[in-house]
Amino acid sequence: MASAREIIRPPAPGLDMLAQFGYPQSAAIRAGGLIFCSGMTALNPETGEREHGTVTSEAHRVFQNLKLLLETAGSSLEKIVQVHALIYDRLEYDVLNRVYRQYLPHEPPARTVWSVTIESGFKVQIDATAQA
Amino acid sequence: MSATREVIQPRNPALNVSKNLKLPHSPGIKCGDFIFLSGMVSVDPATGQRKLGTTDSETRQILENMAHMLESAGSSLAKVVKINVLLHSMLEFENMNAVYREFFPTDPPARTTCGVQLSFGLKVEIECIALA
Numbered sequence: 287m288a289s290a291r292e293i294i295r296p297p298a299p300g301l302d303m304l305a306q307f308g309y310p311q312s313a314a315i316r317a318g319g320l321i322f323c324s325g326m327t328a329l330n331p332e333t334g335e336r337e338h339g340t341v342t343s344e345a346h347r348v349f350q351n352l353k354l355l356l357e358t359a360g361s362s363l364e365k366i367v368q369v370h371a372l373i374y375d376r377l378e379y380d381v382l383n384r385v386y387r388q389y390l391p392h393e394p395p396a397r398t399v400w401s402v403t404i405e406s407g408f409k410v411q412i413d414a415t416a417q418a
Numbered sequence: 419m420s421a422t423r424e425v426i427q428p429r430n431p432a433l434n435v436s437k438n439l440k441l442p443h444s445p446g447i448k449c450g451d452f453i454f455l456s457g458m459v460s461v462d463p464a465t466g467q468r469k470l471g472t473t474d475s476e477t478r479q480i481l482e483n484m485a486h487m488l489e490s491a492g493s494s495l496a497k498v499v500k501i502n503v504l505l506h507s508m509l510e511f512e513n514m515n516a517v518y519r520e521f522f523p524t525d526p527p528a529r530t531t532c533g534v535q536l537s538f539g540l541k542v543e544i545e546c547i548a549l550a
Contacts, residue, residue: 289451289549291497291499291549293525309515309529310515310518310519310522310526310529311501311526311527311528311529312525312526312527312528312529314528317451317452317499317549318450318451318452318499319451322499322500322527322528324529324530325529325530325531325532370502370530372530372532400534402533402534403533403534404508404532404533405511405531405532413528413530415500
């Protein structure tokens with residue numbers, strides 16, 4: 287039997303990328319026992335304001351938003367299986383890790399860090415795949 | 419019981435880029451509930467040659483070819499759960515989005531987009547995970 291594909295709605299108005307910015311993407315999709323999240327940036331969850339800052343401040347905001355998204359969808363940070371962590375500069379790798387450890391302290395997920403250009407001048411973007 | 423792992427092939431042999439160019443990857447792998455596609459770049463379905471163009475034209479060609487690839491394996495764009503878009507410049511983000519929206523008009527997949535350096539002067543590369 288084919289698995290269902292279920293849209294997970296944004297857990298707060300500020301995290302609705304379609305409504306806020308017109309981006310053609312869902313917050314997350316649940317399918318085949320997994321939850322696939324769109325890449326998340328440092329957005330104010332109530333207003334959608336882009337909270338540009340340091341890698342540290344943006345990473346904290348991203349993890350808070352990711353936690354909210356996953357928990358609203360019945361999952362959690364502990365259930366993440368894979369992460370793509372995008373940073374704007376490889377030099378900030380250890381800065382990212384310092385925040386990252388606070389949110390994923392035990393048996394952390396598989397991860398790849400990419401040094402890339404992120405939309406709208408953000409310094410951090412994180413996408414996660416989690417157990418549903 | 420472990421899931422089977424099956425290589426998928428496009429019906430159009432010209433779009434079997436990895437085979438035609440003897441690259442060490444498969445067009446896609448079907449495993450369990452999912453199909454994982456390799457990153458796709460703009461390729462002319464008539465000649466199999468890379469088709470360099472604008473962000474707009476490359477995005478359109480890739481998504482048309484991606485639809486063919488997924489349909490060859492019994493899936494479709496409507497079953498895509500996660501997309502990663504690699505762009506040569508994030509200044510072109512909205513140019514990509516404009517075309518992208520035509521292919522995913524409702525309930526689009528989760529997505530992450532980033533700016534990276536691509537090979538051969540290409541401007542866009544897209545990979546996806548879809549339900550089988």
